[in-house]
Amino acid sequence: MQPKTLFDKIWDAHVVKQVEGGPNVVYIDRHFIHEVTSPVAFTGIENRGLKVARPAQTTATPDHNVPTIEQDKPIKDEESRFQVETLEKNCSNHGIQYYGLGSQNHGIVHVVGPEMGYTQPGMTIVCGDSHTSTHGAFGSIAFGIGTSEVEMVFTSQCIMQPKPKTMLIKVDGELSDGVTAKDIALYAIAKLTTSGGTGYFIEYAGSAVENLSMEGRMTLCNMSIECGARGGMIAPDQTTFDYVEGRPFAPKGEAWDKALAEWKELKTDSGAVYDAEFHYNAADITPMITYGTNPGMGVSVQGNIPSGADLEGTDRISFEKSLEYMGLSAGQQMLGHPIDYVFVGSCTNGRIEDLRAFAAFVDGKKKADRVTAWIVPGSKVVEKQAQEEGLVEVLERAGFKMREPGCSACLAMNDDKIPAGKYSVSTSNRNFEGRQGPGARTLLASPLVAAAAAITGVITDPREL
Amino acid sequence: MPIDKFETLQSTAIPLPIENVDTDQIIPARFLKATERKGFGDNLFRDWRYKKDGSQNGDFVLNDDRYNGSILVAGKNFGSGSSREHAAWAIYDHGFKVVVSSFFADIFKGNALNNGLLPVVVSESFLEKTFDAIEKDATTKLTVNLEAQTITNQALGLSESFEINPYKKECLLKGYDDIDYLIHMKSDIESFEKK
């Protein structure tokens, strides 16, 4: 038999049909939905007189526009409240499990799925959100879809997709202290650019990746979309199995043993060929930060903004426009630049390990007065864990307050907006113009870089504090 | 929702010579609160079209009276970022039928095709020449022929063929969508589940 990549094995096992001259009809094991990209799809199937075909394979949680304070009170913003209520009503009409505000399992959809054990190796997983790629950390094929495709999954539990090409990103060696999964992601995107992965599905491998915790792996896979790839995945191993075992929706007893035996087979065969390969050395990666308005515009925190001298035509126009928006100049050093906000959260870095890293760093120090910090746990479960582990106390002693779970300033659909012109060191995944509020200036970084900036009020290398 | 049929389109075009236009620029997240697929065109490129005080930004091309038409010509890597289909809806709702660029982000391309908006990939040189031509003469027309898979700039005598998946082409020409197809596959899907 022809050796196969992990991606090919899982994909091929889910193809219901190859449409002649067209896409594959791909069966979807798990569908996550949230309030923003689902309402039109529900209306669509209802207009056709249909019901959701496999409600038990669908899970819902409102996250994009929920407030992150006073979640026990009704949502003040009328449109947001209506969207959230619409999701709840649609779920109850169609028999879909809904974790709403007030539920102890509420949170960002990509944090809730894994922690509830819905996300498992070997699955196909979709959601109307591009960071669905997060779930690939478990050795599943997980990717974001549009609302028309949400409607397809509702109708048939399938979507129609051409098969992507495969890419291997191998990171070998040991990460230095202060370097995290987020830095690997920002490093790889800076190398690949925001379109370098378009048309591909990434598999991450190598010893630096294998040594990451599940949280770190989720951070890395989460950002796959930022180089244009549909998703990223990591072959499941003991770290994965240990994480999944015992979670509410994980297989139990005999079913667990059977699943485990199957999951252990989920790896790329030796001799399998990828359509593209990139090899990086973990030792070359330092704490990273972005300076521009796309996630590919990243440099080492110790570095300078590129001069842009080699750019021509529209490349040059885009580069200049981006720096103008950011209020930064070509060649400028990043260290020491004053910042105004710190945002720790999102489906990229809103997990317990991120809060632990942030809290450990600020322990015994004090937040800089000029900095407003928003620490937003990814879910109620994370929030509870942070309380139980005493992280909340550590944070409060250092002058930080934790908010309630949601997407928050990652996309600023709720009130958590960075004001125009202000600089925010954010652990989220996108630094587009206006992403964190009209005129907001986002510098993407790891929770450690965010912590160092929160303490000093300027861009700082966390290894030097 | 069935999509509109697409055969041939001849139109003037609106130039947007900016690279990496992401979906947050096409439609900012704060306008995604609707539960119906209506009116997104009003907020297309919202933060570029309007100044902070709410007045129109005369420098932005959509506010420039010289330019109109149902073809948007954009710099490379158009539509990167979020999977929000609202981006394709907003462009379509604003009256565009075709977006031309030298490179599209994957999800955007899929979303566009699912909504009757045709993404046409052209070479860098075709794109540069087209930007130049439109800049010199805003009445420059482009012709997109889906059946023949060609895009032509008559004035310049410039023509290129573009790729489209044959299945997607058929859908656009006939005005079908994938959901109609999947509904007819019900029994195949059920037997797949039993395997």
Ligand code: SF4
């Ligand atoms: S946290 Fe940000 S990236 Fe993640 S699902 Fe929410 S809005 Fe999307």
